Amino acid sequence: MNSVAENPYDAVPYQSHPYATTRPANLYTVGTLFGVSAPDFRTARVLELGCAGGNNLIPLAFQYPDGHYTGIDFSERQIEAANETVSALELNNIEFIARPFADLPSLDKFDYIICHGVYSWVDDDARNQILDICRDNLVENGLAVISYNTLPGWNMVRSLREMMMYHAEMFDDPAEKVSQALELLRFIRDNNAEGSSYRAVIDNELEVLSDKSVSYVSHDHLESENSQFYFHEFAGALAQHGLRYVGDSKI
Numbered sequence: 001m002n003s004v005a006e007n008p009y010d011a012v013p014y015q016s017h018p019y020a021t022t023r024p025a026n027l028y029t030v031g032t033l034f035g036v037s038a039p040d041f042r043t044a045r046v047l048e049l050g051c052a053g054g055n056n057l058i059p060l061a062f063q064y065p066d067g068h069y070t071g072i073d074f075s076e077r078q079i080e081a082a083n084e085t086v087s088a089l090e091l092n093n094i095e096f097i098a099r100p101f102a103d104l105p106s107l108d109k110f111d112y113i114i115c116h117g118v119y120s121w122v123d124d125d126a127r128n129q130i131l132d133i134c135r136d137n138l139v140e141n142g143l144a145v146i147s148y149n150t151l152p153g154w155n156m157v158r159s160l161r162e163m164m165m166y167h168a169e170m171f172d173d174p175a176e177k178v179s180q181a182l183e184l185l186r187f188i189r190d191n192n193a194e195g196s197s198y199r200a201v202i203d204n205e206l207e208v209l210s211d212k213s214v215s216y217v218s219h220d221h222l223e224s225e226n227s228q229f230y231f232h233e234f235a236g237a238l239a240q241h242g243l244r245y246v247g248d249s250k251i
Helices: 024-033 058-063 076-089 124-137 155-168 174-190 197-209 214-220 231-240
Strands: 045-049 068-073 094-098 110-115 138-146
Touching (some): 124 231, 174 214
Parallel strands (some): 045 068, 068 094
């Protein structure tokens, strides 16, 4: 079996974008509000775990030339794309590494660590590795931002995701999987009474997904791993790894 078949992010690369809530400047502001004297974001050493094609990290390297940026992802195809962009922009303060979290080289300390859109989509071992990396590789007063799918809100989506996955298993092409999964939601929606609460949930999900890419729906809803957590579960996991919650990055 070839590597493309083994790695879904090589088969369907995730379309990465800049995420304002993960920017070190934003984290610096949150830290300040909650009494943490975080490092200067303009000269920061920043690590992104699960960087995809680098489009969240590269703008930071371009805007803050005195900082240093490292992106990690286990998809070689996505890292190749990131390196091509770096070469085209002639940036010399950023590097990308194609490795799973369990096989990282020895890393320096970082002022900020970004892990967006990863924690809910990996297994327990990888989640523990993410928190270990944050504990072991942050400087004193360094900050990490970790996003995940939260409960109880995701309870409304979970049953829809499971139906989408079951139906999509009949198809091989990623675009067809997504198309058929959305068509199933429309079928279920149209066969529920107007004004029903369940129809409203499906309408909301269709609205959310209507303008999303094939890669987004494939990895967000149709990926085999998608775990959701109550906040107290996440905070408990942080404590077990010697970390503590500071505040939400979206304020």
